[in-house]
Amino acid sequence: MIEVRYSTSPSSVETARTADLKDNFLIEDLFSKGEVHGVYTHDDRLVVGGAVPGDAELELPAWTEVLGVESHLERRELGIINVAEAGHVLVDGEKFELGHLDGLYVARGSEVVFAGAEAAFYFVSAPAHATYTTTVLERSKVEPVELGSPEGANERSLYRYVWGQDVQSAALQFGMTVIAGGSVWNTFPPHLHDRRTEVYLYVDLAETDRVFHFMGQPGATRHLVVADKQAVISPPWSIHSGSGTGSYAFIWAMTGENNAYTDLSPVALEDL
Template sequence: MMQVRYSTSPTSAETATTADLRDIFLVQDLFVPGEVRATYTHEDRMVIGGALPGTGQLDLPAFTDVLGEESHLQRRELGIINVGGAGHVLVDDEKFELEHLDGLYVGRGSEVAFVGTEAAFYFVSAPAHATYPHALLSHQDVEPVALGSADAANERSLFRYVWGQDVETSVLQFGVTVIADGSVWNTFPPHLHARRTEIYCYVDLADDDRVFHFMGQPGHTRHLVLKNREAVISPPWSIHAGAGTGSYAFIWAMAGENNCYTDLAPVAVEDL
């Protein structure tokens, strides 16, 4: 099952109702037992999805009616992060073991399948102009970048899995940010990516916790309320920042004109 979301303008977000914002930017129900669910956005033609294999094996669908190809990765590259228990991914029958928050980059042209009774695989794909080698990205082996501070309630660890260095890609970038206990804010102060779309998937929230995700142009921000394993599409014209009611992490993924991680424009707090 694949949903389709169309590109949007900043003015439409300013006047949208809460229901409209949720219909356009919020992605829910990604993880359904025994299924692969996905959403295609015309914002940089990214695909995000979830696979919950349970006791079986789930193949990554081609979604031919939307993507127009006989294989999902015929013209795309893929990033995967396991947000559940231990499992593995088969890439052209090569087995990659993934623990919680481990990642995997898969180059263009491969066939992919998901396996793991307790596993929950989040994935993102983007159009690719070249084929690059697969790369297993162990969460415990990635050196985090320390950001923020406890005093500002935005202390967090940035795990850059694929970010324009070390692992070669066409346009795809992704990683995980883990918020420190006692902090609430992510990506604050915020910034803009004029040449890239970014998608957040919030994970590791307790059932009764929520994240308030802020979006929109500086000076005209709106917000969405997300629960565990829900995602939000952030177009190039929108800031992206959030505050949680409890501990959480989020998966960030980007695609667009380049894969230069530092190609961004900071937004001053006084301009919000």
């Protein structure tokens, strides 16, 4: 199944009810055993999805009624990260093993099948103008960028899987940030991506923990309360930052005008 989300204006968010914010920006139910769920957002036409194979293999759906194609990746590229136990992905019949938080970039035009009794695959697809090379991205082989400090409660490790260098993509970028023990803040101070939409998937939270995700324009911020394996759509006009009640990680994915990772605008705290 796939759900369609429409774009919203910044002014509508300032006066929105909490239920409205959740309906427009929070994705709560991506992962269901034996199924593939997706959300299509008109913000940069991203597809965000989850596949939980269980004892069967699951094909990446075409969702022709929404995408207008016979195959999902006919004119798209795909990023995948396994958010559960080991499993594998078949790309045009070639098998790629993915452990917990390992990633896979899949080229335009490919056919994809998910498998693994204990695996759960998070994926994001975006329109692509070119075909590049399918590449596995093992977390253990990606050198993280260490950011933040214990004093600021924002010490974290940034894993850049596909980010405009090393692995080529048309416009899709994705990776992961792991918050250090004792820290709570992510992506702080916040920033804006005026030319790109970003999606956060929060993972590895304890059942009783939550992340308070801050969004909205600077000076008019709102928040969402997010549980494990829930995602937030962050439009180009919105900040994205969060603070958790316990340890967690988040998977970030972006697409838009470019795949230049540094194309962003910092927001000063006094402007929030």
